Amino acid sequence: MRNYFIRFCNKIVRHTNWYNNIYWGGVSKFWRQNTFGLDVVNLGSGPALYSFNYEENKKCANWALWPQSLVHDYNILRNYFSYIKEGGYVLIVISPFSCLKKIYDQKHNFKYYTFLHPATIQNFDDKERTRALMIKANPFGQMPVYCVKQTIKEVLRKIKKMLFPPKKDIQKSADAMMSGWLKQFEISDLSAPLSEKHLTEQESRKKTLIEMVNFCKERALKPVIVIPPMHHSLSLMFPPEFKTNYIDAFLSGIDVPVLNYMNEVLMDKEEYYQSALFLNEQGARVFTKRVLKDIGIYV
Amino acid sequence: MTEFLKLSNGVEIPHVGLGTYPMKGEELCHAVINAYNAGYRLIDTADNYYNESDLGNSLQILYAKTDAQRKDLFLVSKVSDELYPTNSIGGGQNKGKFFWKNSPIMQQDNAVQNIVRKKIEDTLNFLKTDYLDLYLMHWPYPDFFSEIWYEMEQLYKEGLVRAIGVCNCRERHFDKLKQTCEILPMVNQFETSPINTRENTVKYCNENGIKVMVYSPLMSLKRIEKREYQEYLKILSQKYKKNTAQIVLRFDIQRGLIPIPKSSHQERLMTNISVFDFVLDSSEMDMLYGFNENYQYLPESKSCPGL
Numbered sequence: 339m340r341n342y343f344i345r346f347c348n349k350i351v352r353h354t355n356w357y358n359n360i361y362w363g364g365v366s367k368f369w370r371q372n373t374f375g376l377d378v379v380n381l382g383s384g385p386a387l388y389s390f391n392y393e394e395n396k397k398c399a400n401w402a403l404w405p406q407s408l409v410h411d412y413n414i415l416r417n418y419f420s421y422i423k424e425g426g427y428v429l430i431v432i433s434p435f436s437c438l439k440k441i442y443d444q445k446h447n448f449k450y451y452t453f454l455h456p457a458t459i460q461n462f463d464d465k466e467r468t469r470a471l472m473i474k475a476n477p478f479g480q481m482p483v484y485c486v487k488q489t490i491k492e493v494l495r496k497i498k499k500m501l502f503p504p505k506k507d508i509q510k511s512a513d514a515m516m517s518g519w520l521k522q523f524e525i526s527d528l529s530a531p532l533s534e535k536h537l538t539e540q541e542s543r544k545k546t547l548i549e550m551v552n553f554c555k556e557r558a559l560k561p562v563i564v565i566p567p568m569h570h571s572l573s574l575m576f577p578p579e580f581k582t583n584y585i586d587a588f589l590s591g592i593d594v595p596v597l598n599y600m601n602e603v604l605m606d607k608e609e610y611y612q613s614a615l616f617l618n619e620q621g622a623r624v625f626t627k628r629v630l631k632d633i634g635i636y637v
Numbered sequence: 638m639t640e641f642l643k644l645s646n647g648v649e650i651p652h653v654g655l656g657t658y659p660m661k662g663e664e665l666c667h668a669v670i671n672a673y674n675a676g677y678r679l680i681d682t683a684d685n686y687y688n689e690s691d692l693g694n695s696l697q698i699l700y701a702k703t704d705a706q707r708k709d710l711f712l713v714s715k716v717s718d719e720l721y722p723t724n725s726i727g728g729g730q731n732k733g734k735f736f737w738k739n740s741p742i743m744q745q746d747n748a749v750q751n752i753v754r755k756k757i758e759d760t761l762n763f764l765k766t767d768y769l770d771l772y773l774m775h776w777p778y779p780d781f782f783s784e785i786w787y788e789m790e791q792l793y794k795e796g797l798v799r800a801i802g803v804c805n806c807r808e809r810h811f812d813k814l815k816q817t818c819e820i821l822p823m824v825n826q827f828e829t830s831p832i833n834t835r836e837n838t839v840k841y842c843n844e845n846g847i848k849v850m851v852y853s854p855l856m857s858l859k860r861i862e863k864r865e866y867q868e869y870l871k872i873l874s875q876k877y878k879k880n881t882a883q884i885v886l887r888f889d890i891q892r893g894l895i896p897i898p899k900s901s902h903q904e905r906l907m908t909n910i911s912v913f914d915f916v917l918d919s920s921e922m923d924m925l926y927g928f929n930e931n932y933q934y935l936p937e938s939k940s941c942p943g944l
Contacts, residue, residue: 374933413942420938423931455942456733457740457780471726553943556809
């Protein structure tokens with residue numbers, strides 16, 4: 339009886355947003371990944387996660403997670419490239435600050451234990467692996483109080499959202515996003531050249547990017563660098579010097595097509611965005627179609 | 638009885654073999670004896686099948702109960718990473734313990750040499766033999782690919798193994814090895830079938846004197862959604878009075894490949910090796926090739942990231 343109860347609760351937990359997208363950061367798509375011969379995959383972090391919607395293309399996959407660094411993008415590629423057909427496209431999606439290093443919590447590492455090879459998990463810990471797999475196998479059994487708490491919170495949030503739908507404030511989200519970035523990366527002037535620390539980080543990230551590009555080419559995959567669009571309220575905050583120092587310098591000398599939609603006018607419609615940085619479903623569908631057309635498939 | 642092919646170093650290798658994963662204990666013992674009696678001479682295992690000891694015991698029983706001697710058999714094993722125990726959570730998954738640069742054990746001096754040496758010693762002890770007929774690198778571990786191969790070359794030169802090869806390698810792996818190796822692999826073991834013909838890799842291996850061994854050669858029979866393919870196999874099986882498994886194995890034989898189907902059923906063991914008494918004509922071979930869809934059932938990159 340107890341087992342049935344736990345199984346029933348597990349079923350409920352596994353359908354919740356908090357479990358799939360917050361606790362596990364959306365990695366359940368990798369647990370379910372079983373389509374081979376993919377034509378296109380995209381990697382990346384938050385902007386990539388919300389920029390691509392392949393519901394009309396079964397042979398495409400969005401492998402972005404949030405948060406995620408380029409190093410983890412590479413690890414995912416190394417683990418999952420068997421699912422991509424020869425000649426398939428790998429969209430390496432970068433954001434304005436992709437060239438810099440973010441400090442990730444150990445907790446952000448936790449999700450990788452459920453789908454990456456141990457050799458590709460940073461600071462691998464066997465105990466963490468066991469814990470992660472036990473929770474994945476039996477979430478309610480392993481953390482019943484937490485599951486109940488989070489599920490109730492989610493239900494209450496949904497009710498609140500239904501009764502008091504939040505108002506989209508693109509400008510406010512742009513201000514918050516920029517202020518968060520400046521604080522996170524300790525930048526006071528976006529026009530200024532990179533600091534010594536940031537130059538070193540950029541060099542390191544560039545090395546990873548070059549490795550990814552070469553990795554793709556060695557395996558007859560087609561890498562394409564994609565910079566997703568953002569609402570003008572955010573893109574206008576970046577001075578021209580920022581593009582030169584943080585993007586052009588980062589991508590210079592890398593022999594790969596670059597599709598930069600950061601200031602794309604056709605994508606600059608408020609109806610496409612859920613925030614200044616992230617597209618909504620409609621925007622993602624439009625953008626995805628645009629990118630697929632630009633790389634020359636599904637035309 | 639199986640026919641034989643010749644490896645690039647002149648060693649004769651049976652044209653069909655017995656795969657042993659994941660058999661253990663009594664099941665493995667019965668399979669080995671029945672297989673021998675049916676004419677099998679090649680037996681394939683690996684250090685991380687964790688059945689080498691059971692296989693060694695089975696072979697002792699085989700020698701005792703039949704006229705089989707060690708020299709009659711062609712024993713194949715592999716050098717591999719460790720797997721998590723099957724009865725543990727996430728069992729059967731790779732540990733990343735051996736041959737990955739992030740692993741603490743690989744930080745030690747001469748790690749690759751020490752590990753390969755220890756592994757072959759253990760394999761020979763478990764199999765109760767002083768030599769192996771074929772030793773394979775289980776995956777082209779990207780962090781230490783050339784280094785592992787170098788150590789395997791030393792084992793070959795010392796006579797501990799009669800032949801050396803690799804598994805799951807593509808053309809670029811061989812191109813990389815060619816830059817540093819003295820001896821090109823004599824065998825490449827990977828999965829291929831009429832629905833995953835891997836023609837480029839097979840062609841490359843043929844051109845370079847590398848024999849191709851096929852694991853899970855009957856996996857395509859499980860692809861029941863591919864109705865035309867399954868129907869065509871039935872047509873051929875009726876024509877030649879063979880079962881569909883035998884048709885697929887014959888396809889491999891005629892491509893010059895060495896299939897190593899696994900079975901513990903006496904009848905299947907017998908039928909799987911009864912594939913030398915009929916010939917598919919060229920139009921039938923072409924038709925089978927025509928079913929290729931580069932179908933994979935195993936995401937190889939998950940077992941060996943970056944392979």
